[in-house]
Amino acid sequence: MSKDNIIAFLVEDKPGVLFNISNMFRRRGFNINSISVGNAEDTGISRMTITIDAEGRSLNQVVEQLDKMVDVIEVKRLDKLRTVIRELMLVKLRTIDPMAREEALGYINSNHGLILDIEPESIIAEVTGEPEKLDNFLEQVKSIGIVEMSRTGITALEKGQLKLKRSELNG
Amino acid sequence: MVEMNGSQALWESLMKEGAKNVFGLPGGSVIPLCDEMLKQDIRFILARHEQGAAHMADGYARASGEVGVCLATSGPGATNLITGIASANIDSSPVVALCGQVARELIGTDAFQEVDIIGVSASVTKYNIQTRSAAEIPYAVKTAFQIANTGRKGAVLIDLPKDVTTEIMDVKFPENIVFRGYHPVYQPDRREIEWAATLLARADKPVIIAGGGIISSGASQELVSLSEYLMAPTAITLMGKGAFPADHPLSLGLCGMHGTCAANTMVSEADVLLIIGARLTDRTTGSVKTFAPNAKIIHIDIDRSEIDKNIDTVTRVIGDAKISLQKILHHLSILRSSTATNDVWRKKCQELREVNGVSKTNGDYLKAPEVVKTLRKALARDSIVTTEVGQCQMWAALHYDAYLPRTFLTSGGLGTMGWGFPAAIGAKAAKPNVTVVDIAGDGSFGMTENNLATSVKEDLPVIVMILNNNMLGMVAQWQRLFFGHRYSAVELKKTPDFVKLAQAYGAEGVRVESYQELEAAIRRAIKSEIATVIDVPIDPEENVLPIVPPGMGLKDALMEA
Missing domain, CATH: 3.40.50.970 (Thiamin diphosphate (ThDP)-binding fold, Pyr/PP domains)
Incomplete structure (x- = not known):
C-alpha cells in the first residue's frame, strides 16, 4: 500500500459507468489494487477511490484517461500527507479453542476493533484503519486461523480546505 | 412538447443536427425507423453490408467535416458496424452510429438478433447511449452529435430498442446539452503558448510534424504561415496528409515507418520539434528510444491524454490547433522582428527531397x-x-x-x-x-x-x-x-x-x-x-x-x- 498511489474521482451515477471505467482500465492495462464506490455529497454523482501501483507516465495516463471519459466529472491524485485514508475489514476467526478466543479478543481490542458476531466456533471482527493497520492485524491473527475475510478497499478525503470538486461546479 | 413516436423524434432530431444522408442497411428491429423515414427529407443510401455503411459515414465525415451517420439493425447488423466505428474513432472522425435493438422487455434474454452492443462498442467509441424511452431520443441525438464533433472528435453509438422507436410520447428537443464531465479545451494556456514560441524562436534546426488535428481544426493556413515564418521543414503523419501542401518547398512528406528520407532524416536531426495534432504511434516514431534524439519536443493537442503518452515532451500546448498556432504566431512576432534564415538547414531539406527509395522490379510491369x-x-x-x-x-x-x-x-x-x-x-x-x-x-x-x-x-x-x-x-x-x-x-x-x-x-x-x-x-x-x-x-x-x-x-x- 505504501507504494500505491490514490486517485479519487467523481462520476455520473448511471448504468454502465462502472463498466466503462473498469473496461478502460482493462483495455489500457492498468492494474488496480483496490476500488471503492459510493454516493458523493450531490445526488446523481458517485465517488470512486482507487489505489494503483503505478508511477510516472503510467500514473499520469490513468488520470488523463479517466479525465477524458465523458461520465467522469472530476479526477484527482490525492497527496497522502494531506489525506485521511480508511479501509474497513471484516474477518471471521476460528475460535473453538478458548485460548484462541481469548487471544483473538485481545488483538481485536488492541486494534480498536468491534465484535459483530460470536458463535461457538467463530467470531466476526470489524477492523477499520489505514491499510497498513489492517495488514498488521491480519499478521497478528493469522496463527489463530482466518476462516474468511472481506476488505472494502480504501476510501479517502482530503483534509481542511482541499476538496475534489472544483467550486465552480457546485450545484 | 410535441406528441410523436420515437422514430419521428429520431429523424427530426437528426435533421435539426443538419444530417442530410444516412448510410445503412435495415433489419427487423429498425423497420419502424425505416417506415417513418419515408416521410422525412433525408437521403438514405443503401449499403450492401453494414461495415461498408460505417465506412461511408466515415468517408462522408472526413470529406465534409460534418458528422457522418450510419444505421444498422440489432445483433449482426450492429456488430458488422463495429470495424467501421473503430476505424472512425481511432482516426478522430465524427461518426454517429444508430443501432436497432430488441424491445426493452427482451433485453438481457438473449432474444433473436440481440447483442449487447453497448458493451461491445464501449472500447471503440468515444461515447455510447441506450435510449430507454422515446422522450430520451432527442437528448441522445443531441448528445451524440455534440460529443462526436467537438474536442477530439470520434464515434458515438446510439442503441435504440425497437419499442422505443414506436412508443408515442411528448418529446422536447433540447437546444444544447451541458455535461458535467465533458469540457473540451479549445483556448490554450497563455504561458504554454509563450514557452512554445520562445523555444521555437531559439531553434536553429526546427522541424514540424503535422497530424490529423490540423485538418480537423482547419488550421492548414496557420500551419503554412508558421512553417514559413520559422523556415521550418514540415513533415506529416499519415493522418496529416493534405494538411500541408505537398508542393511547398518546405514540405518533407510522410514521417515514420514508410516515411520519406527527407522527413525521417530532418526529424532525427531537429533541435526543436513541434508536433501538432498527432498521436505519435509506433508507425510514426519508429523506436521511441531513437526518435528525434536531439530535439526539444513541443506537442500541441486538443486531447491532453496524448501528451507524454508515447514520447516525452519539453512543453505542451493543450487546445485547438488553429487557435494555438494563431497565438504562437502572434507571440513569435512579438519575440522576433524578422523571420529565420538558416540556409544550411533549408538547403538540406531541398537536397533530401530528391532521395527516393528504390525497389527492384521484374519485367515490364508498371511501377x-x-x-x-x-x-x-x-x-x-x-x-x-x-x-x-x-x-x-x-x-x-x-x-x-x-x-x-x-x-x-x-x-x-x-x-x-x-x-x-x-x-x-x-x-x-x-x-x-x-x-x-x-x-x-x-x-x-x-x-x-x-x-x-x-x-x-x-x-x-x-x-x-x-x-x-x-x-x-x-x-x-x-x-x-x-x-x-x-x-x-x-x-x-x-x-x-x-x-x-x-x-x-x-x-x-x-x-x-x-x-x-x-x-x-x-x-x-x-x-x-x-x-x-x-x-x-x-x-x-x-x-x-x-x-x-x-x-x-x-x-x-x-x-x-
Missing part, C-alpha cells in the same frame, strides 16, 4: 509509384483520394501529392482493409462534383467490393484504381524482407477478374497495360457517370520503400530492396 503519379497528373487539385490499406496505401502516402486538407482520406490508426472504397462513396455523397478515387489493392478491394452495387444504384460514381499484384502485398513484402522470402497465405491467384466483377455490378471495368492506357482510362472514368474499376497489374515482388524495419529507428530505413 506502383509511377502509377500513383500518373493518377495525380490526371486529377484536379481538389480531387479526393481514399486508400485501402497495405502497400497501396503506403505508395499513395509516399507518391500521391495532396495539396489540400480533406483530399486524402485513409484508415490510419486501425489500418482497415476494405475501408477505402466505401469511404470514397461516402466522400462522393459529401462532394458530388468532385472526382473521388480509391487507390486500392486487390486484397483490400475484395473485402468491400459489394459496395459497387451501392455506387451504381445510388448514383455515387467513384473510381477504383487497383494496384493488382495478386498478393496480400504488405504481408508478402514483410515475408520477403524479414521472413526469409517465405510466402505464407498471401497469394491470391488472380481471383477474381476485377473487370468482369465490375461489369457484373453494372459498373465499368478496364484493365490497363501501359501508363498511356492508364491515363486515358482515368480521364474517361472522370467523365463517366458510372463507377469505374481500373485494374492495373503490377509486379508481385515490388516493395514499398523506404521501410524502417520493425523495432528500428527512423534513421535505419531500408532505401533499396
